[in-house]
Amino acid sequence: MPYVVARGNALLIPSGTHSDPNRKHLFVVLTDACAAGAHLLVSLSSIKPNVFHDPACLVAAGEHPFVTVDSFVEYRLARTIDAAHIVKCVAGWVYTPREPVTPALLQRTCDGIEQTRFVPKRIHAYYMTNKP
Numbered sequence: 001m002p003y004v005v006a007r008g009n010a011l012l013i014p015s016g017t018h019s020d021p022n023r024k025h026l027f028v029v030l031t032d033a034c035a036a037g038a039h040l041l042v043s044l045s046s047i048k049p050n051v052f053h054d055p056a057c058l059v060a061a062g063e064h065p066f067v068t069v070d071s072f073v074e075y076r077l078a079r080t081i082d083a084a085h086i087v088k089c090v091a092g093w094v095y096t097p098r099e100p101v102t103p104a105l106l107q108r109t110c111d112g113i114e115q116t117r118f119v120p121k122r123i124h125a126y127y128m129t130n131k132p
Helices: 083-091 104-114 120-132
Strands: 010-014 026-027 038-045 070-082 095-096
Touching: 010 038, 010 083, 010 120, 026 104, 038 083, 070 083, 070 104, 070 120, 104 120
Parallel strands: none
Antiparallel strands: 010 026, 010 095, 026 038, 038 070
16 A cells, blocks of 8 residues: 655654665655645754754654654745655655654644745745645
């Protein structure tokens, strides 16, 4: 049965670098499919000591089974991805489905996209047009 993309779903998506090619970040699906069949996804990143992070949406360790250290939503890396592409990447084992986020975390993540100064303008406009 093919993967079904839905709001609140979480996926591990490759985000590796040359020095760490197997790294993956947890991404959360924020919107239902738009008219073009795409969804808006945001990633979570670990909070590192003495390094600035976007305070718009903080995620405590344990708030999601994959989140083992305090983290934040990295709105500046938000992206739209076609649903068919997501399904294909899950089927090909490139993206790894994880447990969905809780409704409360999904709501905080969505609220944060309207509060942050770090989301690209085109992503903010996309969200405002397609928000639930």
